Amino acid sequence: MSIPNQLQRVIEEFEAAPGSLRLPLLLEYSEKVPPLPEHLADNHDEMEQVHECQTPFFLAEEIDDGGRVTLYFDAPPEAPTTRGFAGVLLEGLNGLRAEEILAVPDDFYTRMKLHEVISPLRLRGIGAILFRLKRRLRERVGAGA
Secondary structure: OOOOOHHHHHHHHHHHHHHHHHHHHHHHHOOOOOOOOHEEEEEEOOOEEOOOOOOEEEEEEEEOOOOOOEEEOOOOOHHHHHHHHHHHHHHHHHEEEEHHHHHHOOOOOHHHHHHHOHHHHHHHHHHHHHHHHHHHHHEEEHOOO
């Protein structure tokens, strides 16, 4: 298991932040989640819903010919902590190769000390997002995507 450099920078940013600033920092990452592209915007059928999240959360990925992954997330603006984690994943994983994402430890976010600022139920949702993303990538890479 390894952590890509771009994700390591995000983790270190959270590790260095005082506890009182971790939640505001996570909320800043919620603003980094762009709107869905047109082909997914009104088509959640092409995305996977992460039912473990307390709010409707959908994800999708595309793998280009070079094996690079583009991530897409959809969560309502009124769910800023969930959107914040989506922003963390976008910042830390978007554009990497599928194998690099699959090598990320499933609990990497524990190093970000998020357990100090968000509930265990939300942490469960965060873990489920990464789990489902990795499962989808395994299926695609195994299928020769």
